């Protein structure tokens with residue numbers, strides 16, 4: 026590959042500087058190397074090397090010095106937004122502060138180096154941690170037993186629905202339907218459908234809540250379960266939950282609660298006390314594991330006593346002073362994950378729960394609720410509120426008022442990036458047209474919230490005074506507004522007149538046919 030004669034030392038300076046593709050950098054013959062010292066321990070370095078000891082040149086590989094490679098990837102890393110670099114108000118995602126002490130805990134050699142095949146007697150500390158974490162989650166939620174196996178919230182939903190199906194089948198019942206409110210997260214109908222159920226959507230009422238009458242109207246002996254979220258995806262507490270559970274139970278159905286919003290309830294109220302039979306936890310949301318970029322997470326599932334025999338295996342048990350894996354559960358839905366779940370995530374959650382304590386967890390939830398309501402109160406009137414009811418940990422606005430100036434939720438989200446904020450969740454929940462869903466979490470200071478509120482107000486001003494600027498936002502980022510469909514469908518990861526490269530790990534390079542330029 027010929028290297029163009031460009032001087033990249035003058036790439037744009039300052040914030041949001043752009044970084045040329047690595048294929049556009051370097052010069053033939055430039056190199057950097059390190060010796061894998063471990064491989065050479067005890068060997069003399071005085072070795073004769075010949076041509077055959079070297080890998081043949083790989084066509085198209087960029088050739089750079091060590092400093093160039095280091096700078097390239099450091100610059101790319103600086104373009105990342107993360108919860109460690111800015112306010113990240115994604116609703117329903119709980120991008121909260123993850124104390125660094127949790128990272129220390131899970132990288133302790135005894136946890137980080139444990140082998141999945143280590144004999145149980147040599148992994149007693151790890152098993153004890155899992156046993157106690159399951160117990161803590163049961164106590165926090167009011168469920169009777171918890172399995173730590175599922176790898177994410179959606180995986181916990183699948184586990185929970187499989188448990189419900191197995192339980193009903195053990196009683197000789199073959200029910201076909203699952204009821205879901207129209208505010209549900211998309212994973213809820215997906216998990217139900219994966220278990221073979223027909224999904225029936227229930228309309229939320231004018232207050233954004235699930236109506237006991239709507240549930241009663243659809244409840245029959247053919248309904249296996251109702252799946253709900255509490256607080257729901259509008260951030261609203263389903264205050265009729267006890268009555269709703271009673272209606273479902275009366276017809277022999279079960280109630281599943283999506284626990285993704287537990288950050289609003291810790292230490293305040295327990296889902297298990299409200300009549301729910303199955304609940305999943307998102308440890309990477311409520312219990313502090315950092316998330317984003319696809320994982321790893323953990324989605325433990327908790328059940329009431331009658332459903333315990335169906336939990337996925339293995340469950341950690343304690344006999345006398347010894348901890349062990351219990352595989353002897355003939356009614357179990359089986360294994361969901363290799364080995365013992367995402368163990369590092371479990372250690373972080375345990376460290377978080379134990380360092381916070383019951384009062385600390387409650388305080389976290391109370392502050393999360395306070396922060397959401399502070400933003401709601403300050404932006405009320407500037408942005409349209411589709412529901413009047415006081416929310417818990419997150420608040421949903423819409424673009425109704427800005428739409429009068431042809432400014433949409435997408436424009437508002439893009440503009441927030443110019444103010445240094447990650448955009449909130451947009452266009453979800455689906456029942457709110459142009460939804461803007463903000464979850465500040467307990468992490469943020471009053472000053473950060475005030476800066477965010479000021480940015481939102483300024484964006485509203487611009488909607489009235491200079492809508493064209495908003496239409497083309499963001500302006501201060503390293504890339505301006507992308508065509509989102511093309512960016513997703515035809516990502517252009519490399520150019521330089523040599524065709525297109527799709528980058529996996531640096532050593533795996535596929536060369537593809539040149540494509541049309543311009544996107």
Ligand SMILES: *Cc1c(COP(=O)(O)O)cnc(C)c1O
Pocket residue numbers: 117118177178179180210212213254258283285286307322324
């Ligand atoms: C995040 C979320 C899920 C899915 O959880 P994952 O861990 O991302 O699989 C389900 N329901 C709600 C309400 C959520 O916010």
